[in-house]
């Protein structure tokens with residue numbers, strides 16, 4: 446028989462068990478609710494920061510949902526591949542680092558100071574300030590552009606570039622992988638381009654001398670980078686300062702366009718003109734109209750095309766050589782870089798030069814669009830491939846014929862020796 450004391454004990458135990466069960470259900474419910482509402486909030490925030498980027502069928506690696514998926518790929522980058530900057534971001538998250546509105550990770554001054562061995566690894570000096578090579582804690586190698594602290598212009602450009610670059614990624618653009626605003630300093634962190642600038646490769650003593658194939662590929666890479674800016678990005682981006690110093694090359698000698706989103710106050714031309722861009726590359730139509738359009742970028746690209754053909758810097762009267770070349774259909778042969786003489790097909794040089802001349806047309810609207818330029822350069826490569834293919838086909842036909850004749854000769858020889866034996 447169960448006495449009343451036992452009943453009370455059972456009642457209390459059962460009550461306690463039920464109470465514990467209810468409490469844990471309530472606790473789990475609250476946790477579940479909090480977690481889901483946090484995820485919903487994050488998703489909403491991410492949606493609102495992801496701008497639409499039209500890819501136009503271009504070979505762009507941008508993902509408009511990049512900040513959601515954390516999977517932006519920067520092909521050909523020397524930056525750890527799978528992860529890009531967001532890999533760092535996830536690793537630094539616990540350190541209370543902030544991502545900008547565009548999802549670009551932000552680093553502290555201390556991080557950069559360490560990565561650049563206290564700013565001793567200088568790569569060069571640009572008009573915005575020095576650029577340093579940096580090895581980050583994760584092992585990724587990057588280039589850090591420190592904006593001069595006395596530059597008011599730099600501050601504005603900094604804001605422009607961080608928000609713009611967060612949305613622009615392409616294999617032929619030097620991608621922004623981070624930034625730093627700390628201790629009164631502004632820094633932009635880019636993927637590292639180990640082969641330096643096209644200007645350096647074309648004109649400096651240590652430049653190893655680019656082959657024609659490399660130059661053609663570089664021209665195509667640049668045009669694809671600009672094509673993405675002009676025709677892939679929404680809204681379209683005009684570079685405004687295309688020049689060989691702003692074309693950087695990675696470890697595989699693939700070219701990428703740098704410094705887009707940065708603008709300059711004035712050009713050094715002996716007077717304070719208020720024009721933006723770099724002397725030698727500026728569209729003359731822009732100088733007279735003060736209107737900068739995509740066709741002004743096309744003009745600057747035309748100048749770069751002739752730099753690739755001639756290895757003559759625009760500051761060394763390149764345009765005089767270009768005008769000389771324009772006088773006859775084979776005029777480009779006369780201005781060809783000496784290093785390339787006998788090392789390339791003149792027909793290809795002439796075709797590239799004629800594309801360059803079209804880009805330099807004095808009437809902007811008569812210049813081709815960047816899409817047309819890309820197609821025309823790609824065709825030079827396709828034609829060569831088609832020719833090589835037909836030649837190798839012809840070669841294999843010939844070798845098949847030769848081996849057939851050789852076989853027939855062997856057979857005839859055997860018949861003859863058989864006959865000889867029979868008559869003996």
Ligand SMILES: Nc1ncnc2c1ncn2[C@@H]1O[C@H](COP(=O)(O)OP(=O)(O)OP(=O)(O)O)[C@@H](O)[C@H]1O
Pocket residue numbers: 568569570571572573574575576588590619635636637638639641642690691693703704
């Ligand atoms: N991502 C990078 N990887 C490797 N080197 C770089 C990178 N960015 C810039 N550099 C190097 O740093 C130097 C300065 O570059 P920066 O872009 O600041 O100036 P610039 O383009 O030469 O001149 P300007 O600022 O007048 O356009 C150059 O020698 C350039 O090759």
